[in-house]
Amino acid sequence: MTVADRFRRYADWVDEKCPLYAELTEAVADDSQLLEIAAEASPNQPEPELLLAAVQSLLLDGREHPLAQFYPTCDRTGSADDPAAQFRDFCLEHESELRSIVATRRCQTNDVGRSAVLLPAFEYVSRLADGDRLSQIEIGTSAGLNLNWDRYRYDFSGVETVGDDDSPVTITAELRGDRRPPLPRAFPTVVHRRGIDLNTPDVTDEADARWLRALVHPNQAGRRQRLEAAIDVARENRPPLVEGDVLEELPAQLSDAPTDTDLVVFSTHVLYQLEAETIAKLRALLSSRSSDQSVHWLSIDPAEDLGDPTYRIVTFRDGDSVESQVAQFESYGNWVEWDGGHGRRYTGRQ
Ligand SMILES: C[S@@+](CC[C@H](N)C(=O)[O-])C[C@H]1O[C@@H](n2cnc3c(N)ncnc32)[C@H](O)[C@@H]1O
Numbered sequence: 001m002t003v004a005d006r007f008r009r010y011a012d013w014v015d016e017k018c019p020l021y022a023e024l025t026e027a028v029a030d031d032s033q034l035l036e037i038a039a040e041a042s043p044n045q046p047e048p049e050l051l052l053a054a055v056q057s058l059l060l061d062g063r064e065h066p067l068a069q070f071y072p073t074c075d076r077t078g079s080a081d082d083p084a085a086q087f088r089d090f091c092l093e094h095e096s097e098l099r100s101i102v103a104t105r106r107c108q109t110n111d112v113g114r115s116a117v118l119l120p121a122f123e124y125v126s127r128l129a130d131g132d133r134l135s136q137i138e139i140g141t142s143a144g145l146n147l148n149w150d151r152y153r154y155d156f157s158g159v160e161t162v163g164d165d166d167s168p169v170t171i172t173a174e175l176r177g178d179r180r181p182p183l184p185r186a187f188p189t190v191v192h193r194r195g196i197d198l199n200t201p202d203v204t205d206e207a208d209a210r211w212l213r214a215l216v217h218p219n220q221a222g223r224r225q226r227l228e229a230a231i232d233v234a235r236e237n238r239p240p241l242v243e244g245d246v247l248e249e250l251p252a253q254l255s256d257a258p259t260d261t262d263l264v265v266f267s268t269h270v271l272y273q274l275e276a277e278t279i280a281k282l283r284a285l286l287s288s289r290s291s292d293q294s295v296h297w298l299s300i301d302p303a304e305d306l307g308d309p310t311y312r313i314v315t316f317r318d319g320d321s322v323e324s325q326v327a328q329f330e331s332y333g334n335w336v337e338w339d340g341g342h343g344r345r346y347t348g349r350q
Pocket residue numbers: 106107108109110111112114139140141142146196197198199244245246247267268269270273274
């Protein structure tokens with residue numbers, strides 16, 4: 001797939017979520033100069049998201065340009081028309097800065113709405129678990145905001161609220177379907193938590209925090225406010241984060257987890273950035289660790305080609321594994337439809 005194809009595919013995907021981004025990315029797909037800037041992205045990094053976030057980060061940093069009028073996150077005075085033409089003009093005016101941002105930053109959207117999708121699975125695992133103490137390791141944690149999942153309040157369909165009533169972060173999610181997901185009265189006890197990422201944005205650093213903001217679609221005020229509140233929570237409670245590649249860092253992190261706990265290794269929107277070979281090695285690592293303690297591997301991901309998402313739980317015990325698809329969900333946690341371990345299958349020794 002060419003870079004232009006990836007822009008077209010992204011334009012289709014984002015059409016209902018952010019019409020401005022659909023219009024901009026459709027135009028970029030036919031613009032060889034802008035495609036060249038986007039092609040600076042590192043391997044396995046999605047060029048459309050990076051170029052859009054790089055532009056928004058410069059606007060949030062105060063670059064003045066008529067393009068800003070189309071971004072609800074910026075001062076919108078003015079009367080420019082044709083956002084695609086303004087976007088092109090902005091990109092060419094700031095070409096060298098944009099090339100450098102696209103080449104060095106990563107698509108690390110850290111969306112705590114995904115905690116609403118994780119929460120029922122954590123509860124499900126804690127009910128399956130041998131004891132009542134969990135250790136958690138998040139792969140591709142970005143700034144670690146979802147590791148703080150038990151510091152947030154959740155409102156499911158306006159009928160069920162769980163979590164910390166005083167939290168500045170409220171995550172609202174619609175429950176779909178006939179099955180009620182397992183929701184905890186009290187959160188499972190997490191006695192150990194770690195995050196691993198190739199790059200761990202520091203929420204106390206203004207440029208890093210701006211990059212996290214820039215990754216949010218400019219029309220999504222609710223997501224933006226929730227991110228701001230989660231950044232505030234993380235400034236007070238920064239989970240321990242380790243910078244490096246998952247395959248290099250995970251063995252030491254697995255060894256550090258207390259063995260008298262059930263171990264949950266989870267990732268949201270990360271596996272799609274990994275090679276199949278890396279995922280296979282990751283699986284082998286988790287399987288081999290399960291001779292010391294049960295390991296539950298949760299992964300939430302958009303499927304290939306941004307089609308139907310996947311949400312799996314694989315439980316490893318003594319090298320054997322059982323795998324199930326547990327839920328359907330919206331990418332940013334706007335709704336969850338619990339399948340309750342539908343399609344549970346024994347996948348045997350790894
Ligand atoms: C789209 S972001 C998702 C962030 C976060 N999990 C969320 O859902 O809010 C994907 C993350 O995976 C990280 N990542 C990609 N490849 C990785 C690797 N080989 N090792 C560790 N982290 C990786 C990226 O740096 C990025 O932060």
